[in-house]
Amino acid sequence: MNHDPFQWGRPSNETYGAYNHHIANASVRETDHQSLDNFPKMNTQQPIITGTSVISVKFKDGVILAADNLGSYGSLLRFNNIERLIKVGQETVVGISGDISDLQQIERILDELETTEEVYDSDGGHNLRAPHVHEYLSRVLYNRRSKMNPLWNAIIVGGFNDDRTPFLKYIDLLGVTYGASTLATGFGSHLAVPLLRQLIPNDVDYVNVSEEQARKVVEDCMRVLFYRDARASDKFSLVTIKRSAEEPDTSYTFNFEKELKVENQSWRFAKDIRGYGSQQQ
Amino acid sequence: MNATVASEYSSEIHSVPIEHRFNPYSDNGGTVLGIAGEDFAVLAGDTRQVEGYSIQSRYQPKVFNVGDDIVMTANGFAADGAALIDRFKNQLQWYKFDHGGKKLNIKSAARYIQHLLYGKRFFPYYVSTLIAGLDEEGKGAVYSYDPVGSYEREQCRAGGAAASLIMPFLDNQVNFKNQYEPGSDGKKKRELRYLTLDEVLELVRDAFSSATERHIQVGDGLEILIVTKEGVRTEYFDLKRD
Amino acid sequence: MFRNNYDNDSVTYSPTGRLFQVEYALEAIKQGSAAVGLSSKNHVVLVALKRNAEELGSYQKKIIKVDTHMGIALAGLAPDARVLSNYLRKQAMSSRMIFNRPLSTSKAVLSIADKAQENTQSYGSRPYGVGLLVSGYDETGAHLYEFQPSGSVLEYYGAAIGARSQAARTYLERNLDTIRESDTVESLIVHGLNALRDTLSQDVELTFKNTSVSVVGKDIDFTIYDDEDVQQWLDKLDSVSNARNREEDDGADEEVAEETAATDEAVTSTTGTGAASTDAASGNDAPAPSTDDRMETDE
Numbered sequence: 001m002n003h004d005p006f007q008w009g010r011p012s013n014e015t016y017g018a019y020n021h022h023i024a025n026a027s028v029r030e031t032d033h034q035s036l037d038n039f040p041k042m043n044t045q046q047p048i049i050t051g052t053s054v055i056s057v058k059f060k061d062g063v064i065l066a067a068d069n070l071g072s073y074g075s076l077l078r079f080n081n082i083e084r085l086i087k088v089g090q091e092t093v094v095g096i097s098g099d100i101s102d103l104q105q106i107e108r109i110l111d112e113l114e115t116t117e118e119v120y121d122s123d124g125g126h127n128l129r130a131p132h133v134h135e136y137l138s139r140v141l142y143n144r145r146s147k148m149n150p151l152w153n154a155i156i157v158g159g160f161n162d163d164r165t166p167f168l169k170y171i172d173l174l175g176v177t178y179g180a181s182t183l184a185t186g187f188g189s190h191l192a193v194p195l196l197r198q199l200i201p202n203d204v205d206y207v208n209v210s211e212e213q214a215r216k217v218v219e220d221c222m223r224v225l226f227y228r229d230a231r232a233s234d235k236f237s238l239v240t241i242k243r244s245a246e247e248p249d250t251s252y253t254f255n256f257e258k259e260l261k262v263e264n265q266s267w268r269f270a271k272d273i274r275g276y277g278s279q280q281q
Numbered sequence: 282m283n284a285t286v287a288s289e290y291s292s293e294i295h296s297v298p299i300e301h302r303f304n305p306y307s308d309n310g311g312t313v314l315g316i317a318g319e320d321f322a323v324l325a326g327d328t329r330q331v332e333g334y335s336i337q338s339r340y341q342p343k344v345f346n347v348g349d350d351i352v353m354t355a356n357g358f359a360a361d362g363a364a365l366i367d368r369f370k371n372q373l374q375w376y377k378f379d380h381g382g383k384k385l386n387i388k389s390a391a392r393y394i395q396h397l398l399y400g401k402r403f404f405p406y407y408v409s410t411l412i413a414g415l416d417e418e419g420k421g422a423v424y425s426y427d428p429v430g431s432y433e434r435e436q437c438r439a440g441g442a443a444a445s446l447i448m449p450f451l452d453n454q455v456n457f458k459n460q461y462e463p464g465s466d467g468k469k470k471r472e473l474r475y476l477t478l479d480e481v482l483e484l485v486r487d488a489f490s491s492a493t494e495r496h497i498q499v500g501d502g503l504e505i506l507i508v509t510k511e512g513v514r515t516e517y518f519d520l521k522r523d
Numbered sequence: 524m525f526r527n528n529y530d531n532d533s534v535t536y537s538p539t540g541r542l543f544q545v546e547y548a549l550e551a552i553k554q555g556s557a558a559v560g561l562s563s564k565n566h567v568v569l570v571a572l573k574r575n576a577e578e579l580g581s582y583q584k585k586i587i588k589v590d591t592h593m594g595i596a597l598a599g600l601a602p603d604a605r606v607l608s609n610y611l612r613k614q615a616m617s618s619r620m621i622f623n624r625p626l627s628t629s630k631a632v633l634s635i636a637d638k639a640q641e642n643t644q645s646y647g648s649r650p651y652g653v654g655l656l657v658s659g660y661d662e663t664g665a666h667l668y669e670f671q672p673s674g675s676v677l678e679y680y681g682a683a684i685g686a687r688s689q690a691a692r693t694y695l696e697r698n699l700d701t702i703r704e705s706d707t708v709e710s711l712i713v714h715g716l717n718a719l720r721d722t723l724s725q726d727v728e729l730t731f732k733n734t735s736v737s738v739v740g741k742d743i744d745f746t747i748y749d750d751e752d753v754q755q756w757l758d759k760l761d762s763v764s765n766a767r768n769r770e771e772d773d774g775a776d777e778e779v780a781e782e783t784a785a786t787d788e789a790v791t792s793t794t795g796t797g798a799a800s801t802d803a804a805s806g807n808d809a810p811a812p813s814t815d816d817r818m819e820t821d822e
Contacts, residue, residue: 045303120630125663135623142360145305146404162624162662170337174307175360178330178338189335203340371616378588378612 043149047099049073051084052231053188054095055221056156057196058166058181058206059214062242062252063158065095066218068225069259070233077233083258085237086110089117089128091159091252093239094137097185098153098173106151109140130159130167134177142175150174154185159241164248166206181206184221187229192221211242223262227269234262306407307332309359310498311343312441314488315411316455317421319475321509322413324352324423325485326441327493327520328502330359339501339522346513348373349385351414352506353394356441357428358407365406368397387414391424391432398430405429409440414508421508443492443499450491454484478507486518493520534646544650545643548672551652555598557685557722558585559715560656561695562667563705566740567658569596570715572685572722573733586735586747590615592625592660594737594745598685599653607635607655607670628659628666632676640674654684660740683718690721690765708738712756721766728764729757 049071056065071079084103086094088110096103113136117128134157144151150173161167169179181203182196199217200206218238225232237258244251310331315324330341343362344354347370355362372393376385390412398406410426425438437455439447452458460471476484485505493500503518529535530543537543558571571585583601587608588594593615597604611626614634618626635655642648655670669682680703681695695702695718705711715736720729727733731753739745748756757763 043303120633121627123629123663126627126630126661132622132624136621138360139621142364145303145360148303148305150303150305174305174358175364176307176309176332176337176358177360177363178341180338180340189337193335203338367620371620374616375612 043147047102047152049078049100050231051082051097051100051103052229053184053186053192053225054084054097054154054156055184055188055192055196055218055225056095056158056168056182057200057209057214057218058168059209059211060207061166061211061245061248062160062240063093063166063168064211064214064218064238064240065093065156065158066222066236066238067095067097068222068233068236070231070235071100072231075230080233080235083237085239085256087239087254087256088133089114091241091254092128092130092133093158093241093254094133095156095158095185095239096153097155099151102151102153106137106140106153106155129162130157130169131161133157133159134167134169134171138171138175138177141171141173145174156183156185158239160243160252164243187232188221188225191224191228195221195224211240215240219263223265226262226265234265236260236262305404306358306361308357308407308442309337310442311356312439312443312447312489312492312496312499313344313354313356313409313411314437314439314447314451314485315354315413315423315425316437316451316476316481316485317413317423317435318478318481319421320415320419321478321481321507322352322415322421322423323478323481323485323505323507324354324411324413325489325503325505326354326356327489327499328504329498329500329520331498334497336501342504344504344506345370346506346515349390349414350508350513351385351387351390351412352508352513353410353412354440355406355408355410357409361406362408365394365397365408365410369394372397386417387412387422387424388416390414391434394424394426395430395432398426398428402429409444411438411440413506415510419510439488443496446492446495447488450488451484478509482507482516489518489520532646533643533648533650542643542673545673548650548652549654552599552654552672552684553686553688555600555653555685556583556585557683557688557691557719558596558598558656559681559683559688559691559695559718559722560596560658560667560669560679561681561702561711561715561718562658562665562679563703563711563740565660565665566705566708566711566738566743567660567665567667568708568711568715569594569656569658569735569737570712570719571596571598571735572719572729573735575733582733584735586737588737588745588747589631589659590619590625591744592739593628593631594658594739594747596656596658596735596737597653598688600651601653603651603653604655607638607651607653610638611635625661627661627663628657628668629678631659632657632668632670635670636674636676639670639672642672643674656682656684658737658739658745660743665740681718683722685722687722687724691718694718694721708740708743709756709759712736712738713759716756716760720760720763723765723768725765725768729760730763731757 051071054067056063065085067084069080069082071082082100084096086107088094096106137155141151152173154172157169159167168183169177170183171177181200182193184192195217200209222236226234238260240255242253311327311329313326324344326344328340328342330337343356344352345366347353353366355365373385405428407428413423416422422434423438424432424434426432437451439451457471457473461467462469462471489503500520501522503520505516507514529537533542533544556572556574560569569586573582573585575582586594586596589608589611595608611631614631615626618624639651642650650672657668657670659666667679667682668676669679670676683691698714702714731750734753736748736753736756762769
């Protein structure tokens with residue numbers, strides 16, 4: 001028996017002719033250049049390895065972002081050590097969900113950006129901050145979508161505005177952008193945003209929220225996401241960027257916490273769930 | 282080779298990939314509205330941005346003062362709208378460099394936007410565009426566009442998600458369509474007149490609070506940009522958030 | 524006319540390690556009329572002397588706006604400056620477009636320096652024949668840079684380029700401390716014009732037609748004063764002609780003496796450090812030229 005998956009269940013070539021491999025369309029099989037040229041250019045049509053939600057919230061003196069460390073291959077838990085929060089410049093964090101290879105491409109683009117920034121700012125003082133990173137990424141993603149070759153991601157940028165107020169904005173693979181005091185990508189926009197908005201009903205209300213309050217709700221969100229999002233894990237990273245109370249104009253702390261665990265898990269609710277698996281009633 | 286039996290597989294045409302296209306557009310909801318008065322013009326939009334049934338943001342302004350006392354909005358697919366407005370602002374700055382800081386009049390702005398839109402005729406900006414300002418005589422002007430640049434000057438125009446709800450209301454209240462003089466037995470049409478700014482603001486607020494009731498993509502806040510000979514000013518009103 | 528065998532192109536060194544074509548380009552700057560720049564902590568002022576090719580012709584533009592926070596003054600080949608300013612405008616605009624932030628002055632000036640340097644190292648190209656003073660106000664404060672066709676850029680508190688600019692530099696050096704401590708735009712402009720007038724040739728004086736002034740700084744967008752708008756600044760000077768001329772005509776005419784009263788303290792306290800006494804009047808011409816005749820030149 002021929003064990004090539006393409007041959008499974010196939011009648012013999014002598015009778016029916018050769019199998020047309022283009023039907024499966026996994027990739028270009030031929031290696032000679034002529035056939036590669038004849039084959040149409042292929043762009044990303046779907047993400048392969050994916051990261052799930054990024055969630056984020058503003059508070060009085062800064063922002064918190066969180067994302068778990070899982071890279072899924074469909075329903076397979078393929079990687080459990082993917083870092084999806086990226087520090088850019090001194091005081092900005094970028095949280096990325098969606099395709100992991102595109103995430104790594106964006107990571108390289110941002111790296112290059114930082115290098116160029118240093119070359120032309122040898123005297124210092126011109127800092128790459130969150131609004132600048134956000135604008136730049138929105139151009140990158142919009143231009144890629146306009147070439148019909150998107151970077152398959154949804155991104156949240158957190159940091160400070162030029163006037164040192166907290167900054168939080170979103171970009172996705174279409175180039176759509178928006179800002180709010182509570183933001184989440186993917187499943188998080190359904191499961192986490194309602195919880196976050198309970199803390200901050202109006203966008204301006206973040207000024208009444210302390211870091212502790214914000215952090216507690218973010219941890220709650222990560223737990224709820226782990227319960228209900230089948231592509232989420234209970235291992236996550238969390239970044240807190242906070243300006244100091246004494247010198248808000250110049251001083252801030254950037255706290256990157258890795259390998260956090262979703263705490264206080266309780267699966268008692270699971271036994272009451274009906275309608276899934278073997279318990280149909 | 283000997284004769285082969287025809288099968289579905291072997292009759293597949295070679296080298297034609299299965300098409301599965303990425304959709305470069307989405308609909309971010311929201312609605313906008315422009316009304317021209319005798320010596321003013323307003324351009325209003327709600328501040329909600331949606332994707333499907335999710336509210337992405339409750340305050341994401343989409344009406345902008347683009348300079349030279351011209352206000353502009355491009356409602357529909359948010360990324361295209363933002364890109365169009367950014368390109369226009371940029372071109373306006375070049376116009377100023379090239380013409381020694383001369384003010385761009387709204388007629389020229391209107392024609393230029395047509396070219397921006399038609400330039401992407403075969404990959405259009407998925408937006409309904411409105412601009413408002415004052416013309417050379419100081420009269421209020423509103424220009425409206427379809428996604429590929431067809432445009433006209435009008436007294437009023439609604440665009441976006443709730444356009445079909447608001448536009449008939451405007452026909453009746455701004456252009457007095459289907460209004461007749463009392464006692465004329467439907468023979469004599471009510472005479473047209475310019476509305477005052479206060480009347481227009483009342484109309485705009487009614488239009489948006491009604492649209493908020495009936496359209497799920499409209500709500501949260503209403504931002505009105507008002508152009509008079511004194512310049513551009515902004516007013517904000519809350520809308521229902523449900 | 525060859526100076527030597529090593530100036531046929533800009534890419535060949537002379538045995539002594541010089542690039543003659545580049546040095547000739549620096550000479551081209553000196554052919555142009557003077558431009559002066561000076562900065563205090565929060566503001567940068569550019570002033571420049573405009574020339575007209577003939578009496579019936581218009582004056583060559585000397586100060587060009589790049590963005591709301593940046594502008595340049597030029598000396599040398601004006602068309603080259605236009606190409607460079609156009610490039611700067613594009614850079615400034617794409618910085619706002621792509622990064623949502625104004626272009627920093629240092630990055631702007633380095634970006635044109637890179638362009639200029641390329642010309643010194645590619646066969647068949649000509650170095651830019653223009654020097655620029657780049658003024659800008661950004662998040663690190665007010666900055667003044669001098670750009671040269673060699674591709675070198677340096678930051679200055681006070682700089683002057685163009686014909687007889689050494690005289691202006693001398694003035695700036697002598698008054699550096701008061702210039703740096705200027706807290707008003709007015710005193711900065713007056714110092715700039717004082718420096719500029721020292722570059723004037725014998726029979727020329729500053730008029731609203733041949734003088735350009737610009738300012739940028741904290742809470743002030745880049746603004747150019749030309750033509751009639753310059754008069755307000757010229758009125759604040761004790762004299763609109765060169766110090767050397769005034770010494771020669773000493774005591775000849777007292778017409779402008781009362782104008783010294785209008786100058787602010789900062790200026791009167793510093794004029795003494797210049798080469799000349801303060802109130803000597805200019806030549807025989809009345810200081811304020813007629814405003815109705817646009818064709819009249821400044822002799």
